[in-house]
Amino acid sequence: MNEGITVLKVRDVLLVTMPADPDDATVSALQSRTLDAMEQHDVKGLILDLSKVEILDSYFARTVAETAQMVTLMGGETLIAGMRPSVAITATELNVTLGATRTVLTLDRALDLAGDITKRKSVQTKRLAR
Amino acid sequence: MSEPEQGTVPILFEADIAVARRVVREVAGRIGFGVTETTRIITAASELGRNVFKYAGQGLMQWRIVQKGSARGVELSFEDHGPGIADLDAAMVDGFSTGGSLGMGLPGAKRLMDEMDIRTAPGEGTTVVVRKWRRN
Numbered sequence: 660m661n662e663g664i665t666v667l668k669v670r671d672v673l674l675v676t677m678p679a680d681p682d683d684a685t686v687s688a689l690q691s692r693t694l695d696a697m698e699q700h701d702v703k704g705l706i707l708d709l710s711k712v713e714i715l716d717s718y719f720a721r722t723v724a725e726t727a728q729m730v731t732l733m734g735g736e737t738l739i740a741g742m743r744p745s746v747a748i749t750a751t752e753l754n755v756t757l758g759a760t761r762t763v764l765t766l767d768r769a770l771d772l773a774g775d776i777t778k779r780k781s782v783q784t785k786r787l788a789r
Numbered sequence: 790m791s792e793p794e795q796g797t798v799p800i801l802f803e804a805d806i807a808v809a810r811r812v813v814r815e816v817a818g819r820i821g822f823g824v825t826e827t828t829r830i831i832t833a834a835s836e837l838g839r840n841v842f843k844y845a846g847q848g849l850m851q852w853r854i855v856q857k858g859s860a861r862g863v864e865l866s867f868e869d870h871g872p873g874i875a876d877l878d879a880a881m882v883d884g885f886s887t888g889g890s891l892g893m894g895l896p897g898a899k900r901l902m903d904e905m906d907i908r909t910a911p912g913e914g915t916t917v918v919v920r921k922w923r924r925n
Contacts, residue, residue: 680807680810680811680814681807682803682804682806682807683803683804683806683807683839684803684804713828713831714810714828714831714832714835715832716832716835716836716839717836717894717897718835718839744825745824745825745827745828746828748825748828748829749825749828749829749832749901752829752897752900752901753832753836753897753900753901754883754896754897754900755897
């Protein structure tokens with residue numbers, strides 16, 4: 660019944676998808692799964708797909724914010740995609756935040772933006788190489 | 790034979806918090822709450838269930854379908870025999886926590902629900918009762 664997290668490498672980013680109602684063990688696995696995958700694959704960052712998520716309590720929100728912060732320390736960027744309106748309303752009333760993490764409406768927009776970030780980074784790298 | 794109007798979910802392990810959420814989702818659906826209201830109720834249940842597990846180690850959630858005039862609603866009661874809350878006023882302030890968390894549990898759950906009653910005594914435990922009424 661309780662699905663797990665899926666982690667996929669799509670071009671230069673990791674696509675991490677959370678299930679609808681993860682239990683605490685699944686939520687805490689987000690951090691280790693993500694950081695392990697960051698280390699294994701040469702990626703620019705990660706897209707955290709929350710489009711299936713039906714509930715974001717303070718524990719889940721804190722884990723997401725901390726994971727994004729760790730990814731930043733490792734040199735990656737995090738995009739949070741697809742939060743449902745009911746989840747956004749409830750998280751705001753609960754007074755939880757996701758820190759300074761960038762959010763986008765849909766997974767499509769996240770992939771577009773991830774493409775832009777990748778291009779920008781490679782342009783910067785080329786400039787430095789000159 | 791109609792479905793039960795009340796029930797109990799023991800909170801013994803961390804995974805039971807998710808079990809409580811699933812039960813609350815099913816009950817809220819039966820009462821006919823919309824998606825956002827249902828999300829509020831489940832989120833409050835998650836915060837309060839986690840408080841039970843974190844501070845008392847174990848306890849239980851009791852749920853009840855309630856009626857007030859023509860309004861139907863859900864009542865959730867979280868009961869534990871843990872250490873109790875020494876300073877209830879402080880515990881109701883956002884960001885106050887003695888358990889290393891964000892401290893959003895009690896004040897957050899209160900905002901998400903319509904009513905909240907707390908009975909607590911140091912050394913004897915805590916019972917938090919919350920209610921949500923369906924707006925027609």
